Amino acid sequence: VEEDFRATGMTHLNAVSGSNVAIVVGAVLLLARWARAGPRTAATLCVLALVGFVILVRPSPSVVRAAAMGAIGLAALAAGRSRSALPALAAAVTGLILYDPDLAGDPGFALSVCATGGLLLLAPGWRDALRRRGVPPGLAEALAVPAAAQLACGPVIAGLSATVSLVAVPANLLAVPAVAPATVLGVLAAVLSPVWPGGAEFLAWLASWPARWLVAVAAHGADLPAGNLPWVGGVAGALLLAGVSVALLLAFRRRRARRLVAVVVMAVVLGAAPIRLLASGWPPRGWVVVACAVGQGDAVVLPVAAGRAVVVDAGPDPSGVDACLRRLRVREVSLLVVSHFHVDHVGGVAGVFRGRRVGAVVGPSWSEPPYGAAQVREAARRAGAPLAAAQAGWRWRAGAVDLVAVGPPYPLRGSRSDPNNNSLVLTATVAGVRVLLAGDAETEEQRAMLETMPAAAIRADVLKVAHHGSAYQDPQFLAAVRPAVALVCVGVDNDYGHPNAGLLDRLARGGARVLRTDTGGDLAAVRVGAGLAVVTRGPDPVRQR
Numbered sequence: 001v002e003e004d005f006r007a008t009g010m011t012h013l014n015a016v017s018g019s020n021v022a023i024v025v026g027a028v029l030l031l032a033r034w035a036r037a038g039p040r041t042a043a044t045l046c047v048l049a050l051v052g053f054v055i056l057v058r059p060s061p062s063v064v065r066a067a068a069m070g071a072i073g074l075a076a077l078a079a080g081r082s083r084s085a086l087p088a089l090a091a092a093v094t095g096l097i098l099y100d101p102d103l104a105g106d107p108g109f110a111l112s113v114c115a116t117g118g119l120l121l122l123a124p125g126w127r128d129a130l131r132r133r134g135v136p137p138g139l140a141e142a143l144a145v146p147a148a149a150q151l152a153c154g155p156v157i158a159g160l161s162a163t164v165s166l167v168a169v170p171a172n173l174l175a176v177p178a179v180a181p182a183t184v185l186g187v188l189a190a191v192l193s194p195v196w197p198g199g200a201e202f203l204a205w206l207a208s209w210p211a212r213w214l215v216a217v218a219a220h221g222a223d224l225p226a227g228n229l230p231w232v233g234g235v236a237g238a239l240l241l242a243g244v245s246v247a248l249l250l251a252f253r254r255r256r257a258r259r260l261v262a263v264v265v266m267a268v269v270l271g272a273a274p275i276r277l278l279a280s281g282w283p284p285r286g287w288v289v290v291a292c293a294v295g296q297g298d299a300v301v302l303p304v305a306a307g308r309a310v311v312v313d314a315g316p317d318p319s320g321v322d323a324c325l326r327r328l329r330v331r332e333v334s335l336l337v338v339s340h341f342h343v344d345h346v347g348g349v350a351g352v353f354r355g356r357r358v359g360a361v362v363g364p365s366w367s368e369p370p371y372g373a374a375q376v377r378e379a380a381r382r383a384g385a386p387l388a389a390a391q392a393g394w395r396w397r398a399g400a401v402d403l404v405a406v407g408p409p410y411p412l413r414g415s416r417s418d419p420n421n422n423s424l425v426l427t428a429t430v431a432g433v434r435v436l437l438a439g440d441a442e443t444e445e446q447r448a449m450l451e452t453m454p455a456a457a458i459r460a461d462v463l464k465v466a467h468h469g470s471a472y473q474d475p476q477f478l479a480a481v482r483p484a485v486a487l488v489c490v491g492v493d494n495d496y497g498h499p500n501a502g503l504l505d506r507l508a509r510g511g512a513r514v515l516r517t518d519t520g521g522d523l524a525a526v527r528v529g530a531g532l533a534v535v536t537r538g539p540d541p542v543r544q545r
Contacts, residue, residue: 001215003323008221009150009157009168010175013214016063021181026051056190061446068092085120089113110156118152119145145176159238164231171221178210185210283328284535287429287524289462289487290328293517293539295322296491296498297344300437300464302428304399307331311352312426312437312464316344318351324522325352327537332356334398336385338363339439340423341372344468358385362396365389366411366422368539390424402429408445409452414443420467425449427460431527436460436481440467446477455480461532462487462525463512469499478506485534486512487523492539493520 007013028049032042054067093113096103103109106225123144130140150168158164172496185207193200231237251260283290292299294315301324302310309330315321324335336358338346353356361380367373367389380387394405407425415421423439436458438446446466449458468490486507490498499516507514513534515523520536527533 001218003319003424004215004222005220007165008218009153009165009170010171010214010218010221013175013179016057016060020183021050021053021067022229023180024187025049027180027184053187054459056187068096076081076264089116089120095299096540107156107160111153114156115149115543118148118150122148122151130280154245155238158231158241159234162231162233162237164241166439167221171217173213174217178213180455182207182210182214200320282522282537284524284526286431286527287535288433288527289428289435289464289525290324291464291487291489291515291517291523292321292324292522293521293537294324294348294489296468296494296496297347298339298439298464298468298489299324299348300487300489301325301328301330302401302403302430303328303434304334304401308334308399310335310403310428311335311397313335313339313345313439314348314352316347318348318354320351321348322351325356327522330356333358334401335359335403336361336397337390337403337424337426338376339425339437340364340419341367341369341376342404342419342440343372345440346372346376349376350452353379353383355537358383361385361387362390362424363387363393364422364424365391366408366419368419402432404459406453407441407449409448412444412448416442416472421445423466425458433462433525433527433532434460434481435462435464435525437464438466442467442470442472443474446474450480461485463507464489465499465507467498467501468494468496469503470496471500471503473500473503473506475506478510482510483512484532485525486514488514488516490516490518492518 002011002014005014025046028046029042032045037045050067054063057063096109126144126148127140131137131146150165150172153449154164185203189203189207192203201509219467232240287303292301292315295317297315297320297458298313299315299321300312302312304310307329309325309328309332311321311325311330311333314336333352333356336349336352338349338361341363358380361376363373363376377387390405390410392405392407396403404427405424408422412418412421417440420440421444423441423445424443425439425445426437428435428437441449458477458481460481460483462485463478463481465486465488469488487516488499488504504514514535515534517523519539521539522537524535524537526535527531
């Protein structure tokens with residue numbers, strides 16, 4: 001959800017922001033005006049509501065910052081002059097930076113200030129201009145507010161993410177009707193819960209419907225292939241977009257310039273959109289295996305047919321594997337294979353089931369640790385997917401995928417890590433390319449496989465390196481696999497020392513092209529004619545930052 005909101009310019013809605021404060025205080029202000037309270041009485045009631053809101057959501061730095069932004073309107077109200085809002089904004093920014101100088105370089109603070117400034121400086125004029133042209137007052141407000149906030153925040157967002165969102169304004173426009181009901185009902189439910197749990201539950205149920213709408217808008221907006229365009233990152237990108245925005249605003253003051261800009265924009269959109277739609281870049285054509293960038297964990301995808309895939313392991317959290325499957329446009333999981341039950345392989349299992357039908361689930365006979373095994377059983381039970389244990393010799397075929405379990409050849413006990421050394425090890429053949437998925441098998445299991453089967457049984461073109469590239473690898477096992485491509489699923493700046501530099505050097509000296517998810521993002525091996533190529537999606541710039 002966070003990734004969808006970020007992609008559609010709605011990230012301010014899934015954090016405590018000045019808009020939340022303004023909505024809550026605005027509801028109190030409407031009640032005060034309905035009761036015909038004077039300006040100072042209304043301002044006092046709003047101050048009490050503001051303090052109560054901060055206490056309710058706890059006074060973390062982001063909440064205090066949001067409260068300061070929301071208090072700007074109160075200052076204007078108490079003075080009885082709307083023009084007091086802009087000096088109040090300047091005073092609030094100055095005071096906060098003097099109190100905490102680190103805010104001067106904080107992206108969230110910059111976005112809060114820009115959004116508030118846009119609402120104060122741009123939105124009123126745009127709203128009035130739309131009303132003069134016959135637009136109804138409510139619609140004029142709904143159009144002007146998200147457009148002003150997005151224009152003001154656009155340069156900062158572009159500098160941080162190196163992208164420009166084309167769907168931010170329409171997505172925020174669609175979100176407008178749901179934000180206030182979700183916020184007010186949610187706050188009322190929280191306030192009511194200590195004294196009347198039943199009533200609070202009813203209010204929370206009511207709040208869930210506008211919240212569902214917000215999530216749906218973000219999800220559909222993020223799925224649009226031309227929703228975000230690449231842009232120059234850093235300070236240069238921010239200044240460039242700010243200059244373009246100012247130039248467009250000045251140009252729109254002249255009728256001929258407006259027409260010229262409209263023609264140029266339409267030409268660019270009509271010319272570029274087909275290219276974005278037909279060559280979106282991911283997933284690459286002819287992919288046979290993708291190692292997902294899910295942090296310190298494993299999630300590997302094998303294509304069965306269009307929209308269908310086999311998923312091996314689910315990473316440490318649901319959002320990572322769900323996002324990867326969505327990027328690959330996987331709507332149905334024919335088979336979910338769990339190599340073993342450590343949390344970095346099963347913690348995200350709910351993300352595999354999220355919005356998808358899962359045909360079946362297969363795991364190892366070694367059901368430890370118990371919590372991970374229970375997590376997989378519960379996810380399969382809720383989805384009605386059959387769950388079975390697989391042993392060496394198990395085989396499964398569907399579409400372009402042929403899976404065979406080659407390890408463990410027998411249960412291993414008393415090893416350095418029994419759950420790791422009883423990982424399911426699979427060979428997969430996809431479009432003639434052999435892939436070895438080694439789970440977290442360490443030296444003991446690797447040697448057991450070499451002792452009980454011919455080396456040809458584990459020979460592969462692509463190796464998903466065991467245990468995130470740890471040092472516990474048998475050199476003879478790696479020599480028997482002899483991969484052309486080695487994919488390492490590993491998290492950025494992890495505390496385990498993964499991947500081991502000596503292992504990477506050994507794989508490279510053996511002729512393998514070594515790729516890592518911490519530096520390359522999602523990794524794909526691609527069938528090109530009779531050969532094999534690799535494609536990296538690149539790390540998420542926002543997440544890496």
